[in-house]
Amino acid sequence: ILNVEQSPQSLHVQEGDSTNFTCSFPSSNxxxxxxxxxxxxxxxxxxxxMTLNGDEKKKGRISATLNTKEGxxxxxxxxxxxxxxxxYLCAFINAxxxxxxxxxxRLMVKP
Amino acid sequence: xxxxxxxxxxxxxxxxxxxxxxxxxxxGHSHVYWYRQLPEEGLKxxxxxxxxxxxxxxxxxxxxxxxxxxxxxxxxxxxxQVVRGDSAAYFCASSPRTGNTIYFGEGSWLTVV
Numbered sequence: 001i002l003n004v005e006q007s008p009q010s011l012h013v014q015e016g017d018s019t020n021f022t023c024s025f026p027s028s029n030x031x032x033x034x035x036x037x038x039x040x041x042x043x044x045x046x047x048x049x050m051t052l053n054g055d056e057k058k059k060g061r062i063s064a065t066l067n068t069k070e071g072x073x074x075x076x077x078x079x080x081x082x083x084x085x086x087x088y089l090c091a092f093i094n095a096x097x098x099x100x101x102x103x104x105x106r107l108m109v110k111p
Numbered sequence: 112x113x114x115x116x117x118x119x120x121x122x123x124x125x126x127x128x129x130x131x132x133x134x135x136x137x138x139g140h141s142h143v144y145w146y147r148q149l150p151e152e153g154l155k156x157x158x159x160x161x162x163x164x165x166x167x168x169x170x171x172x173x174x175x176x177x178x179x180x181x182x183x184x185x186x187x188x189x190x191x192q193v194v195r196g197d198s199a200a201y202f203c204a205s206s207p208r209t210g211n212t213i214y215f216g217e218g219s220w221l222t223v224v
Contacts, residue, residue: 034212034213038154042217043115043202043215043216043217043218044154044202044204044215045215046212046213046214049211049212087153089153089154091213097159097166097167098159098167099144099156099159099213100156101146101153101154101155101156102153103153104153104154
């Protein structure tokens with residue numbers, strides 16, 4: 001079982017704050033890193049697929065960076081809104097095709 | 112193009128009965144993954160299948176649980192002799208190939224009474 005860690009586990013921010021959280025994964029045998037957004041009682045929704053060291057992806061106010069050499073990815077949310085409240089999951093895929101989810105960061109944005 | 116379809120959405124079983132959860136992947140997807148979400152926990156990997164093959168079942172309990180993805184028809188996660196601790200949401204996901212985005216179904220909520 002691969003070690004994929006997300007921090008913090010939970011985060012409370014005020015509306016309008018910018019925030020970021022981390023996904024750490026093994027730096028060897030990298031194939032891809034995915035970010036998903038998961039609202040309670042719904043199915044996870046894909047945000048980003050990242051494959052290259054130094055990748056930066058952006059979708060509206062959400063962006064992500066990737067460092068495969070040191071084994072981490074950051075997810076940033078600029079100007080958080082209450083509708084951003086969700087659990088954000090990263091998933092690491094190694095060269096052996098094994099996909100492992102991190103434990104998620106639960107974000108709560110207060111109006 | 113329909114998404115990943117799971118059924119039933121909700122299932123109630125008495126202890127000792129069998130539970131069968133079905134997952135139809137998106138059209139053109141030959142990779143299926145099953146995850147379990149226990150209350151207050153994140154998604155836990157159970158099994159990864161391709162058509163007619165189990166690729167990785169390292170997350171699946173050795174007893175009472177089995178999964179299949181036949182050449183025709185949906186993938187099935189089968190839990191025999193269910194116990195209260197099996198109560199959870201079971202999510203299925205599919206992808207066209209490894210490394211691509213995986214698309215999730217809406218989950219099947221199993222309650223064991």
